[in-house]
Amino acid sequence: MDDWISMPLVGFPLVASIVLLAFVSNTNESMRRRLANPIRMATLVFSLVLLTITTGMFFQYFGNVSWEGISFNNYEFLHRYTWMESLGIHWSVGMDALSFPMVWLTTFLLPVTIIATWNEKNGATYFPILLAMGGALIGVFVSLDLFMFYVFWELTLIPMFFLILMWGGADRKYASQKFFIYTFTASVVMLLGLITLYFFQDPVNPLDYAGSMTGRTFDIPTITQHALMENSNGNWYLGANIQKVLFAMLMLGFLVKLPAVPFHTWLPDAHVQAPTGGSMLLAGVMLKMGAYGMFRLPISLFPHALQYFQLALLIIGMVSLVWGAIVCLGQTNLKKMVAYSSVSHMGVILVGIATMQPMGWAAALFMMFAHGIISPMLFAVCGAFKHHYHSMEIGAMRGMAKHSPWLATSMMFAWMASLGLPLLAGFVAEIMMFIALWHFLAAEGWSVFWMVGPALVLAVTAAYYLWSMQRTIFEGGDETQPPSSLHGEPVPDIANPEKLAMLILAFFTIVFGVMPWIALDMMHDWTIQIFEGLILPVLGNFNGGA
């Protein structure tokens, strides 16, 4: 057996969590309390198994696969099993250097999240749901079939919905529904786009893996390959007009997921209400689904449309970047601020994409990865803050450095990482985005004023993070009382599992900040491959920029 994806990475966590949940839901309250610990241990072990597999894949232990040098639209561990033959649906999985870092990230965050939220209430159901979340997320990243991709895309909503609804804050009812409906709305439009794309295939000369009933296929590698073919008139198979429509429809789904301004308002609500574990996975991996999807589908399939919408993407990216940052500055809720900072960081990804530069894309990919490590830490800090001080207001607790040095240090570290301190993971992506953006602007003769936004954001980001730290970590000497929300209880520091999780996240933030090439080299390779395999052949001939 060399299919290391289907059962080990996707099937196993999903099945395990369903079995655990089914088992738990047949027990009574007290039994469930007793089961919490064994189940927690079990899910931790399961998630560590997943991490072992993906890490083993990185070190070429499983499958002896190199993540560099995979030419565009080729995949490692590629396996297809017929699923719904009549419609051309296959269970087809595979990874390339685009998806592998995301899969690793998911498997990495899963145990970390479990550790960070070690004492979450109703553990017997909580931990299996986390596991299911992980399985669904991995499913999104390894899917190489449009149908399968969409199924997992939506499947991720369900565990997250329950995480928010069952373990969330006071307003969780509203937030969980908003999260679900908002992202679902966008993705059904995307679904229509996918289906329309599906029918822009030639049933007379069906592609490989075509369904018996429809004569078309959902297979992504095949479609991607097909989209690049020239027809008898020398036009691209997918004409520029239809590319634009499909691009826009697909992008809507991804932009909402990312999220980009003005489709972002579900995010702060979801984050503020979500439990720590939910936030960590939501910010860490789920947002990246949007960026991943952009690369996997619209960009790989509709290069013409990408070129056409370049300016629009740039504008949306810039607006997200700037708007998110400025809104952060006006927040009084710690978690909301962090949530908006995610919006801002996702803007970096969009701007990176809009540069149409390998460097910009590599920056976007690395930002996905780096933000995937940093933002869970941000939310772990927020969660710990909430958990220990029963409040989320900036300023509710001052002088944290004195009362809770561990939490203060973690917060300081996470904040600094997020504001793009060099030698921490986020910086590399930011500087690369800057260079790529400038290079693009200079080469195309676009106005320099495009730089004002990102430049402003650098300063504003520092401002809101520092300002919030001033009002939480600093100040408040002996005369300052602990927050009233503690009701006179002694001020606690974070618990040991939380410390461990923070240390792990901090360690990897540093590792990928100091040695970005570990992940960046394969991402860079992917961007070069897509440029040489797709962008240059398609756009290179008549590049006139925008």
Next chain:
Amino acid sequence: MAGTEVTTTVHSEWMQYAPLIILLPMMAFAVILFLGRVFNGHPFWKKNLKEGGLIALPVMGASLILSLLLISEFLKGYSGVEDIFEKIAWVNTGIWNGGSTTESVSFGFGIYVDHVTVMLLFVASFLCLLINVFSIGYMNTDPINDNRNHRFYAEFVLFCSGMLGMVLADSFLWLFIFWEIMGLCSYLLIGFYYERPSAASAAKKAFLTTRIGDVFLMIGLVMLWDLFGSLDYAVVFDTHNIEMVAESSAGTLQWALGLMFIGAVGKSAQFPLHVWLPDAMEGPTPVSALIHAATMVNAGLYLVARMFPFFGAEALHGDLDDLAFIIAAVGGITAVMAAAIAFVQMDLKKVLAYSTMSQLAYIFTGLGCAMYLANTLDWHHDSDAHYIVIVAFGASLFHLFNHAMAKGMLFMASGSVIHEVHHAHHHLHHDDDHHDDDFDAQSMENMGGLASKMPITATAMLIGSASIMGLPLIGGFWSKEGIIANAWRVAQDDPRFLFPAMCVLLGAAMTGFYMSRMWLKTFAGKPNNEVAAHVGPTNIWIKTPLFILTFVTLSSVLLAGMGFTHWAADTEYSFLSEKNIIDGILYEMGHAFANSDSFFFILTYVAIFLGAIVGPGVAMALYGGKLADGEHAKPWMRPVIRLSAWVNKRFHFDNTAFRESSLATALENRLYIDEYYDKAMLNIVAGFSTKVAEADTEVIDGTIKAIESGSQSLSTFVRSLTTGSARDYILMVAVGTLIISLLIWGVA
């Protein structure tokens, strides 16, 4: 492109260990932080390891030794352009220029050594070690620091790592990276007393203000990258590459360098980004000494000095003179402004802070002038011009060196004073908790007449002040004269430069005044209060670095004689190659005091008159005075004190009118600049962001909510059509029948 170039010549085995200069402190950071977290409060940790101080010390010592080895290797003739060890391909990526291929791009890390590097390297590693020693004496004896010194030492060594890394890095990118790490450490150290709101806001202010500069720096770097396709010094300083860039985009290059200069302005606390530096004195004194006087603020200067090859490039001849002027002008403005504010400061450290700003501004002016000269003179071919350019550049670097040494010393000395005043206060009031009520140990109001009580400190302070003032033959004199002379030399060429030239000349007098004022108020006269009268001598950890630095400052005459200004500026002049020391000194003195050019001859004496006579004279007239009866200063300080007493008696005048003038008020309020900034932050930025946040919830999310509530009310309306009466249902069936029939019939 430079990409993944591999090493060329390796001079000595151990040179491969040069990265350890950076890595050792960095690792020490983690070790101290971790051990401190774990063993905090443990007696062994506290007493024997000085809460990490004695871990940092050997590490900094090792860094210094490695640095010295590197420097000696360089002085032996290592040209330093090549990389010392195999470059790390840090980031590999690619760009697309619209053609049919992509180009690969790489950002690597390596070490680059040249004359500017070694000078800064020595300054940084030497001062870091001394301040480490000082810190052990200063930090560990203050109960307020108990059980948190590990944080200090950890952040301190990380800072050192950043500084050394910035100096050694072989590209602007890594310069920037280490630059930011220094910024972080500066932030953490200023906020060391995090519980004080003033420290918290000072830390934030420092980080934010420098961050604004950094943003421009980053954009400048990005632009520079786009011009050269690399940020490696080896590439961007390559004559051929510069020629290529000069052909097409000299203007863009000037913009790029200009933006980078804004970064330097922020880091070196120049107008208008100077506001953070005085506030940064909230940090512990070693921090002020290290970061905000001796090293970090030099980073900006280092960056500007690094740009010299562009200005000196033949291909860019005359293209960058505007930028050179701006650099000089910013320096000029800051020099006068900071000095003026220093006039009215009562806080010992604040005076030094403004002095730092002012002196850094001198260096900027000097660099600006040197760059103007390099950019406009034909110095590659004309040996006279070459000499002029080199001396101008060298003088600026020399002033950097002198100022770093002197200011480091001054801060340490001031720290020692504050430390002892603080102790005396405690002692006197039998205060066992460390609440300082209203007593301000840093205020000169609480000092006076300390010369006899703290002889070493007073001496150090005296020498340091003299160096800063540019008293003839001492320390900064050599470099300062050079800067003033060059400013005027340029002003002869280009009338724009009259402004900075006037500024530096005026600044000389002002420096003379405020430095004298500070020394006199602290050490001369009678103790201002009971506390000052009870101050005792300091401990050995504090004395040692003061001792060493006093000698270094005094010995700058030797450095001058060794041709520092020449070899620090250009590799063509090697260390000690020209003349022997005595000849060198005589030459320099002749150059300074008996210049053949009558203009510069007069200028020298004007400057000396202003800086050494007018400034101190006025200060003595106002603040001079004898020590208290029975107190005796050391012999070498006695003349100064007596002189001051005499001048005070003879020329004392009433300056109340000035003190009550609006100008003095403005100066006390730092010319209201901070206030305007705060207002702008509060009203514009904070106000705007609140509005935007409101817009986010009201407009964007409001739209979503409106859609939701709109569909809900639409739902209510739709459901209200289901009236419950079967008659209406039948009516709808009838209507539907009609519509369907008409539609089908009509379409057909």
Next chain:
Amino acid sequence: MSKTTTIEPFTAGFVEALSPELILFAGMLLLILVPNLGKGTFRIPGTQTRIPWLLGGTRFKFSSDPRLPAWIASITLGSAFLNVLYVFSQGLDRVLIVSESGKELLLINGFSRIFELIFFGALALAAFSSMNRLQVKGIGSKIPEHELYNNRRQADFYILMVTCALGMSVVALAQDLFVLFIGLELASFSTYVLVAFLKESKVGVESGMKYFIVGSVASGVGLYGLSMLYLWAGSLQFSVLAATFAVSGTTALPLIGIGFVLVGFGFKVSAAPFHFAAPDAYAGAMSPVAGVLATASKAMGMIGLVRMLLIVAAPESSDGSAVWLVCLGAMAAVTMTWGNLAALGSDNPKRMLAYSSVAHAGYMLAALTAVGAWNWDAAVAGDASAAAVAVMTALLFHLVVLVAFKLGAFLVLSILESEGGASRLSSLGGLAKREPLLAVAMFIFMISLAGVPPMAGFLSKLLVIMGIVRVAVGDMGAEISDGGIYALGDMHWVWWLALLMVINSAISVFYYLRVVVVMFFNEPEEGREGPLPRGWQVRVAILACVLTTVLVGVAGDSLIRLCEMAAQSLNYNW
């Protein structure tokens, strides 16, 4: 496709062909007889001799068991269902039953069989789970004795269920519009009574009355349409109507007649504006009955529409679009939007499900609309009939899986209803705490209704959208490969129906999720904290629905193929 066997009634092969219906007939007789078995005697007139004839009198113990009728009905419907399945597994023969005069009466083929599957499946599940729903003496009951129903009332209920099934299967089989109408009326009358069955409650009778009176008007209009068509064509045979329509279909008489007939069927599928009585009926009826209305009854109406629109008023192959295209498109758009909007604010879960049922009718109408445009692009004739088949497949698939999750949802409500009402959303409160698996089942039904993968509802919606898009895009793929450049405007406008449909699905999530939130978030209502009423039958039925929903969702290929086969067997005219 297998060849058609033509037989006359009561000749060889008739029994085999109509075995499910005969099973139903037998079951109906049993339902009438068995519960009446007793110690009844017949006194020979003029004598005192009493001959036991086993009817009436004191019932035997077994025949007085109030669950007996339910068992009989369940077994009857179940075996009819299994019979159809068995027929499917044996491979289908097309059997056409004609009258002696040669008129086509009933046609047994894949198309009609799959509808029988829907009808019998839905009714069997409803009957089986009603065993707990209609209270019976002493079994799992917390309700006082006087509220319990006796076994004769039970028998009535189940007889109506079986007659309903019988009527529906006639609709599925009919080849003559009037036969179809008779079947429709048989089923309708049964459902009228079933809806009004709770005559002890105000809402029960009210819903029955409304459903009856509006339904009667609709079928009156329909019958009048029938008469117009008869006047025009001289026959109500589908084959004749279709042939005549192709010749002279564009005159007023047939067009208005078709419009009138559509009203009759439109009511059954609860298309706007004929849906008004549906929410009231669903809300007042017992949940299993409402479930039947929402699934089987709707499928029955859909047969009528398919027969009328696709067979009689077939889209002409010459210029492609059918006469009713705009009309049906508008109706589809209005129906799905109306249903979803109305459901959005509904606090009564049953009304909500009713409106959602209206919305689903809209989706199906959209699919039918697409079939009407099947041949809009003359250049793509080759693949177009396949496109039409694809849409029909989607329609059938949707109707089949709807039984699983829509009826399932009603069955979950029925448990709550037997506890004391399910007419407020809050009555679902805390279901996750009270019976987690039931809440999970309801959750699965809800997201399936919303069309969230990987549930069957998603697959059905996907198929419908795929069908519509396929028609809209036509064979552009091949066109493109020949060098054309196409844009959105080159597609047929039915594509916008697909867009409207996905937007509507997004709206629908809102109210489906609200149910989930109430179940998992809210506390139980006052006095409802305890365990739910017992009863394994309804839970088994729900389990069956859940399994179908999930399994079809993740592995629906065989069902798709089955539906495709059925769709192909529809005797299109093109």
Next chain:
Amino acid sequence: MIDPAWVSALSALMFVIGLGGAFTRKNAIIVLMCIELMLNAANMQFAAAAVHHGDTTGWVYTLFAIAIAASEVAIGLAIFLAVYGQHETISLDDVDILRN
């Protein structure tokens, strides 16, 4: 013999009256009568068409339709009775607990 067209016209009139009456009258019984009117309109049309086409099937349809109408009345009256039992009215406007 009367031209079947006249019968058709009459039946159309009856249908319109029936349909119009169905949504204008409140009393359920009268509405039921209107429905019967509609059904009978259809019957007449069937009969007329049967005559017109000379097709006996039309008469069969009529017979079945009459049967349908009869059972409809039976069911309707039974339901109305039950409604009256609960609501004590059979006015369509007043039986409106279920709405929205």
